[in-house]
Amino acid sequence: MRGLAALPLFVLYGLAEVLYFLMAYVLRYRQRVVLKNLRNSFPEKSAAEHRQLARRFYRHFAQLMVEILWLRQATPAQLKRRVEYPNKHVLIDHVEAGRSVLALGSHAGNWEWILTSGQLQLDVPAVGVYQPLNNGFFDEFMYKLRTRTGAELVTMRETIRYMAATRNRQKVLSMLSDQSPSNPTNRYWTHLLHQDTAFYTGADRLASHFQLPVVYVSIQRVRRGYYRIVLEELFDGQSALDPNQHQITEAFARALERDIQAAPADYLWSHRRWKHKREATERVH
Incomplete structure (x- = not known):
């Protein structure tokens, strides 16, 4: 982790492209959660638009990961x-x-x-x-x-x-x-x-x-x-x-x-934000 954090940011962004490809197309990191969140949050969008948003999110998330690493050496x-x-x-x-x-x-x-x-x-x-x-x-x-x-x-x-x-x-x-x-x-x-x-x-x-x-x-x-x-x-x-x-x-x-x-695309869609359900005694404002 310290070794990666010492790399220049432009090099880390190159690594982010590899992470993006792995998460979006190979590992399909939390893909069901991401697509479900996007479908429920933007019901007016088509399935193709949801998939496009998911890909944009994965690229953002990969860049976010290396930016957090880079923070260790940032002045x-x-x-x-x-x-x-x-x-x-x-x-x-x-x-x-x-x-x-x-x-x-x-x-x-x-x-x-x-x-x-x-x-x-x-x-x-x-x-x-x-x-x-x-x-x-x-x-x-x-x-x-x-x-x-x-x-x-x-x-x-x-x-x-x-x-x-x-x-x-x-x-x-x-x-x-x-x-x-x-x-x-x-x-x-x-x-x-x-x-x-x-x-x-x-x-x-x-x-x-x-x-x-x-x-x-x-x-x-x-x-x-x-x-x-x-x-x-x-x-x-x-x-x-x-x-x-x-x-x-x-x-x-x-x-x-x-x-x-x-x-x-810049929000954390891989988080299970809506995993808890409202109980019958709780009202929505």
Whole structure:
């Protein structure tokens, strides 16, 4: 892994083409999951269009894999050049006012470059919420990648305790909020891409309890290896907020749906996002 990570990025992109061919045509990596997700999310498209989207996703995913590897040797100057924040004032205005901020992202574009590049763009610590991987080697490898520019990590389970302990310390807390929750007592159901979709409710509870402004992080691919991060305020951190109304989660779902429809091949379709089904007692908003 270290040897591959040391290769120049243009060489790694050559490797990505090999990975793309293997995943799309030989291994057919999670092909049933990918095509099912695409069919359900875009019922207006034909079967040929679904297959074309799947191929575009596999190429994106292969490039994403080598970009994550390359992160091990990327310099701060290179990351700043490849990840732009055209309206970072949306977040910095809150920081300059003395507030911590909750930033909500998704598995779109290259989400692994966001925490590392964000740390370089801000004057306060960037803290990522993560779920430890089952494989110890890859968990350690990814932990080192994500923290190599000075960003911090906190596990999902420890987030509330961490925020309480660091209440007086300014920071940007970053979460990927499009994951699929299994616990019926901790999820909110809404429609996403024509499907009943469950979301974690942690963003609403964190914002309400700690009076955090909330910013949506739109990860947009400009071209291969270059990304634009557009920020959108979902909550100002000062208005009244009832966490049981899930105002923030609903706003996040609508922004996410808009971004996926704008660049469908750049989303993580191999993930079983809709594997959990709504129970009879749970209603869809």
